[in-house]
Amino acid sequence: MKPTALITAVAASAATLLIAACGSSSSSASSSASAGASASTSASAAASSPASASTTTGASTTGKFLGCMVTDTGGINDKSFNQSAWQGMQEAAAANPNITVKYLPSTSESDYVPNINQFISEKCGIIVTVGFAMADATEAAAKAHPTQDFSIVDNAYSPVIKNIDALVFNTVQDGFLGGYLAAGMTKTGKVATFGGAEYPTVTIYMDGFWDGVQYYNQKHGTKVQVLGWNEQTQKGEFTGDFTNETKGQTVTQTFIQEGADIIFPVAGNVGLGAAKAVQQADAQGGKVNMLWVDTDGCISAAQYCKYFISSVTKGIQAAVKNAVVTSAGGTFKGGDYIGTLANGGVLLSPFHDFSSSVPAALQAELKTIGAEIESGAIKTPTKSPVS
Numbered sequence: 109m110k111p112t113a114l115i116t117a118v119a120a121s122a123a124t125l126l127i128a129a130c131g132s133s134s135s136s137a138s139s140s141a142s143a144g145a146s147a148s149t150s151a152s153a154a155a156s157s158p159a160s161a162s163t164t165t166g167a168s169t170t171g172k173f174l175g176c177m178v179t180d181t182g183g184i185n186d187k188s189f190n191q192s193a194w195q196g197m198q199e200a201a202a203a204n205p206n207i208t209v210k211y212l213p214s215t216s217e218s219d220y221v222p223n224i225n226q227f228i229s230e231k232c233g234i235i236v237t238v239g240f241a242m243a244d245a246t247e248a249a250a251k252a253h254p255t256q257d258f259s260i261v262d263n264a265y266s267p268v269i270k271n272i273d274a275l276v277f278n279t280v281q282d283g284f285l286g287g288y289l290a291a292g293m294t295k296t297g298k299v300a301t302f303g304g305a306e307y308p309t310v311t312i313y314m315d316g317f318w319d320g321v322q323y324y325n326q327k328h329g330t331k332v333q334v335l336g337w338n339e340q341t342q343k344g345e346f347t348g349d350f351t352n353e354t355k356g357q358t359v360t361q362t363f364i365q366e367g368a369d370i371i372f373p374v375a376g377n378v379g380l381g382a383a384k385a386v387q388q389a390d391a392q393g394g395k396v397n398m399l400w401v402d403t404d405g406c407i408s409a410a411q412y413c414k415y416f417i418s419s420v421t422k423g424i425q426a427a428v429k430n431a432v433v434t435s436a437g438g439t440f441k442g443g444d445y446i447g448t449l450a451n452g453g454v455l456l457s458p459f460h461d462f463s464s465s466v467p468a469a470l471q472a473e474l475k476t477i478g479a480e481i482e483s484g485a486i487k488t489p490t491k492s493p494v495s
Contacts, residue, residue, distance in 0.1 A: 173436040175200060176232035177211040177428075178223040180239035182350040184213060187408040188376040188401065189424055193238045193261050196428030200436070203429065207436050220245040228253060234435035236261070236428055240309045246272065257440050259431035261424055262309045264494060270442040273431045277422035277447035279309075280490040281481050282454040283316020284323070285474055286399050286420040289456070290370040291324035291332040292470040293417055295395065300335035300368035302345040302359050302382075304375035308492035310346075313374045313401060313420060315339045315490035323477075323486070335368050342491055347378050356381025364389050364396055370417070372399040383412040390415070397462075404457040417466065419457035423447050446494055450482045 177197050179190045197209040212223040220242050227235045228249065234257040237246045243263040250258045250272050259273040268274070290299040301317050303310040318339040321332050336359075337344030347355035356378035360371050364385065371386060373379035379401065389396045398405075398415050402422060406413035427445055434440045447453015456474070459466050480486040 173204075173207045173233045174230065175207055175209040175234050175236070175432040175436070176227040176230065177209065177236040177238065178220065178227065178242065179211060179213045180241060180350070181214050181216060181219075182239075182376040184211060186350065186376045187380065187405070188350070188403060189261055190238050190376075191408060192403050192424035193236060193428045196425040197236065197432060199425060199429040200432035204433055204436055207432060209432070214242075217241060221249075224249045228256060233257060234259060234432055234440070236431065238262070240307045241305075257435045259428065259435075261428065264444045264446075268443045272442050273434075273440065274442075274444045275424070275427040275431065275447075276444060276494040277424075277454050278449075278488075278494050279313045279420065279422055279454050280316035280319075280488045280493075281449045282420045282422075282456055283313040284320040284481065284486075284488045285316075285456050285478060286313075286372060286418065287317035287320025287322075287334075288324045288477060289320075289418060289466070289470070289474060290317070290372065290399060291321040291328075291330065292473070293397070293466065294332055294370050296367050296369045297331065298333045298335060298367040299370040299372070300360075300363035300366075301372040301374065302336045302347065302356075302363075303373075304347055304350040304378050306346045310374045311337075311342070311344075312490050312492040312494070313372075314344060315492060316488055317372055317420075319488060319490075327473075335363050335366055339489070339491070347375055350376035350378055352378055353381030353384070357385045360385035361388075364394065369394075369396050370398065371396065372401070372420070374401050376402075380409060380412075383409065383415060386415045387412065400457075406457070406460045414461050416460065417462045418459055421455055421457050423453045423455070427453065448482075449478055 175197055177193060182188060182190050184190055184194055194211060201207045201209045214220055214223055224235060224245055236259045238261045240262045246258055246260045250269050254271055256271060258271055259275060261275050264274040264276045301314050303314060314337040318334050318337050321334050325332055345359055347359060356373055356375055360382040363371060371382050373382040383398060386396045386398055397417050400416050400419035404421055405416040405419045477486060481488055
């Protein structure tokens with residue numbers, strides 16, 4: 109296997125990694141050297157050109173291999189995992205002229221099965237489903253059609269299903285770094301996080317964030333508080349979906365009123381409402397900032413970049429691209445790909461506008477902590493572990 113291929117693609121998609129090393133996995137996400145071949149050009153192009161939600165087809169070529177994607181309910185332009193997965197699909201088409209890609213949107217969970225069945229009837233070479241919520245529908249389709257290649261973002265199966273390339277990300281690790289960073293940057297001594305739906309793929313980020321703050325307190329003798337989540341009790345704040353920006357704005361306004369000056373929404377498009385609340389607080393003389401999730405917010409939600417200290421991200425683009433490219437190339441392999449700090453599958457994005465504001469000492473601490481998480485010297489507990 110060649111793990112460096114996926115690392116190259118992740119690095120190209122994210123521009124620079126705060127922490128990078130080498131790693132491996134059992135799925136096709138670590139087995140194709142061709143996956144990273146053109147990421148340095150196609151990734152930046154895809155990231156700067158969000159998909160149009162007005163069409164269900166996004167063909168980058170007129171190739172013979174059809175790669176198909178079913179979105180979750182957040183939509184193709186969710187500034188989060190759906191958009192990242194679609195960018196990965198587009199990058200696969202750009203890398204291989206034989207590949208054409210398209211997607212079907214899901215507006216509710218009742219769309220999952222018919223959308224998957226539609227793509228099966230269209231004889232797609234691979235069907236990529238996005239999100240933990242599609243786990244059951246994907247599993248049922250894969251077992252009913254054992255020769256059909258599938259890939260799913262944010263879900264793993266035990267035991268593994270040989271025709272599903274399961275792409276999961278150990279985001280408790282970069283969530284930990286995000287929490288440590290937030291604790292080091294707060295002026296009020298209060299930071300906050302909230303989720304969209306209460307899924308394990310959401311709470312794993314929140315667990316890491318909470319634990320990172322606690323570790324900062326331990327190392328520095330501080331008492332930074334986390335509003336919105338407690339890793340030990342698993343109790344916290346959720347809006348109930350990934351689409352209602354008004355809910356995100358409301359809950360963030362409440363956090364700001366309670367004294368939080370750094371907000372970490374793990375909620376897809378709902379996070380845009382949080383960003384709007386932060387923007388409004390800024391206009392009123394408040395000094396509130398954010399961390400974005402899943403993607404580099406300064407690319408996916410550039411209008412709010414001035415408020416993003418960093419983004420707690422995962423390499424969805426590169427992993428999806430690789431799943432499609434390997435399927436088209438006949439080297440598809442099911443199983444689990446687990447993105448980690450060590451293999452570049454999870455990471456903190458660059459500081460962008462905050463590059464001169466994050467103290468050099470804090471940046472050095474983050475690098476050291478990242479290396480210690482990789483080595484296992486620092487444990488990152490979570491009640492929602494990836495398998």
